[in-house]
Amino acid sequence: MSAPSFQSDCPLFFIMNAGSGRNDKSETHDIIERVMQEAGRPHRICLVDDAGDLSRVAREAVEAAKECGGAVVAVGGDGTLNAVANAVIGSGCAFGALPQGTFNYFGRTHGLSEQIEDAVQDLLHATPQAVQVGMLNDRIFLVNASLGLYPQVLEERETYKQQYGRSRLVAAWSGLATVCHGYRQLRITLEAQGNTSTLRTPTLFIGNNRLQLEQIGIPESELIEDGQLAAIAVRPVGTLALLWLMVWGAFGKLGEADNIINFGFSRLTVKPSKLYHVRRIKVAMDGEIAWMNAPLDFRVSPEPLYLLKAATRPQAEESANA
Template sequence: MIQPARDAPFFVVLNPGSGRGDPDETRALIERVFTEAGREHQVLMCKDRPVSQVAAQAVDLACARQGIVVAAGGDGTINAVVNAVLGRGCAFGVLPQGTFNYFGRTHGISADTEIATRALLESSVEPVQVGQVNGRAFIVNASLGLYPQLLEDREAYKQRYGRHRVVALWSAVVTVVRGHRPLRLLMNCEGEQRKVRTLTLFVGNNPLQMAQIGLPEAPVTGAGQLAAVMLRPVSTFQLLKLMLQGALGRLGEAEDVRSFAFEELAVRPATPRRKVRVAMDGELFEMRPPLVFSVSPHALPLLKPRALPGDAAATPP
């Protein structure tokens, strides 16, 4: 695993649409911390170009200068930068700016931008597992069915009412009440084939998220395996009850939930379709079936902060 030089330059991909703070103030703060430390840096803002394009530019610059690429944004922004970084041989850092920040919290990275930026100066690289669907990487989760619809509706509500967890929860309730048609899928999991009927297929790569909703696969998620979660078609009332159980960390106790760990899972609709909508780390994509979920052969060279005694910022809640 690559370890960058102590004076390696930083190339920061900053998404101004992430978080609730002023992006110009965030940029100024990041630049001030690096300047005070005497570290060369460049902040690339994603104003008029997609994050993926800015991320590709940052990776090219980092590879040419033996530098470090940093994603400043939510899990969706981090996903885009990870897909540019993975397999390129440059180290990767994170400045969490999103609503839930599962990736940052899992790896002890503070949501306070100044603390997280200073931590990058003293961090060391550790390999982190990445999931993939048909070769596209995801860091937290990937899903199809009801969950992508929840994400689409949540984004619409956030644009209207702001980026708050209460808004996300309310939008989920509204989506569930509207109803959703079950998926009919053909699945092949490590040689075993079966037909399933489910409201959603959720694949997790984040042990913190799995533990918070109370699934027994949490310990192995991100440690060589992924975790699949399926919801049996149920009434609206039962689905709301499942949401409550998940919020209370007791989803694994529900009879209408099936979960299992795996290394590779192939899925395609029982009725042929040209494309399937897939959500990855909060972003929506159209992908051609079959969908093959697996652990990426490339580990992510993540800059992780040193865990100091009594440092709450370095410990996931």
């Protein structure tokens, strides 16, 4: 599909998840409204109170945008961006993002400001640019997808966030606590590039974000620019060894650890061991938990997502230090 026909005066349809992100939603709403009115740009802001309605509202916004040549903009964390992007891709509409989450890997990689007013101003002068996204079965992911321990970490992280707030420190502490509480080993079969192997691992992580992979020290980060995804798996280890691997990752040296398996691929099929007769597998995509039918088919999406990017803002990885 060719790039969407998008003009600088096209309407923008904003989808805000009231339960996502770290900023006050009323303040964010008011800033978007003010900037758009000052620019005289047609727009609509949809505030979604129930996360279960997010996909439906996004689909409705896509249909409205298609009728007037507009674009759909997600406001929130990576999970909110994921839900809206799944509605937009393949529709012929451009996708905009105002990142408001804890880590914002997608936004930072593509040079999107985390300051809401700057980000909205950038949208006013942005043009659609093709960006790679990954696919897991029939859904796309922007940053990463995983199974095993990592989805468990994300689930328990939400409990900690509700108690202690949203911050990167809380996210790191909750991850340590989850590992210490115990975890199961996966028994899976991997098929990629005509090769089949059996693996026992606590977690399998698939990355589509160069910034995130670079920060933890995975050399396959460069493959993202060449149209591939990166796979990371941990060999069977005890709790102390796994905690030590987390330290390696925190210092950007995970790829040098002996207990790490990492490789690039364009398509990877993951099947659970025949011993377990598992039909559905819990996975995480961009921080959101879902159940998928086995086998799991990871691949680069055959069509890109057309992201609204301002040509004047540099790539954010130059200034991101988290």
